[in-house]
Amino acid sequence: MGKWRKRMRIGCLSTFVLFIVLSQVVSGCVSFTMSDAKVDKYFESETNKPISKFYEVDGYAMHYMYQDMGEDASLVFVHGTPGSWDAFISYFKEDTLTDRANIVSPDRPGFGKSSYGKPIRSLEEQSALLKPMLEAIPAPRVLIGHSLGGPVVARMAMDYPELVDGIIMLAPALAPALEPNEDWFRIPMRWPVIGALAPKIFRISNEELVFLDEELELMLPLWKDLTMPSMVIQGGKDMLVDPGNAAFADSMLVNAPKDIVFLEESNHFIPWSNSDLVKKKILEMLKQIKGGTLR
Secondary structure, three states: OHHHHHHHHHHHHHHHHHHHHHHHHHHHHOOOOOOHHHHHHHOOOOOOOOEEEEEEEOOEEEEEEEEOOOOOOEEEEEOOOOOOHHHHHHHHHOHHHHOOOEEEEEEOOOOOOOOOOOOOOOHHHHHHHHHHHHHHOOOOEEEEEEOOHHHHHHHHHHHOHHHOOEEEEEOOOOOHHHOOOOHHHHOHHHOHHHHOOOOHHHHHHHHHHOOHHHHHHHHHHHHHHOOOOEEEEEEOOOOOOOOOHHHHHHHHOOOOOEEEEEEOOOOOOHHHHOHHHHHHHHHHHHHHHOOOOOO
């Protein structure tokens, strides 16, 4: 038994070290936010470019991008973890959407230009920090959240139903019982000595994920309060979020008009691998909210 425990400890330590090494490599090759220069270049041919909006809540700085199309509806895209608003940058150039709605995408608390490096683990607090953005944009408002952005938009709908007219959750992490047990590396990442070895963006993300199951537990009694149109699109080959979250949402959305779309062959990255379907479903929801009228 003693040798077995020793091997287990060595195995866990080796795996953790490998994770740190790989995360360093990934962080050196992949950026989770675009520079202002790259954003300007991306939109240089557009006549109606999105602009940065800033505000503060009790000294906490928040940022979002807003493309004012002069429409009486707004689509709010909320990224997962790690990430930033530009995860959805391609949607700002989709004519099928921009012809019908203003496009909005925030940096969630702790990411991008929203008090970078100061993550907020509480989904309720994240919801409160994003509330002024909702108040500043035209209704009706449809919130689209990917991955951890899924429970964030759900929490916003629970907390501020008067500001949310519909929610679409793409590959969302919703069920606390389906959250993987990753304490073996997430807790050590919070230790100063070990955490210092990991890239900052992963430490920020870790602060959310290590407490996510507890935050999802707090939402359980609130699901019944949702009455606005709600949708989940989930891939059957998702390796990052348990595909069972689709069935969980189906069981919890007891008072909301709902649409649960399960794509057997799709992975976690639905906003990009299935963008045509996502756009179609967004327009369907807008039409539903507007009473069947959508030009």
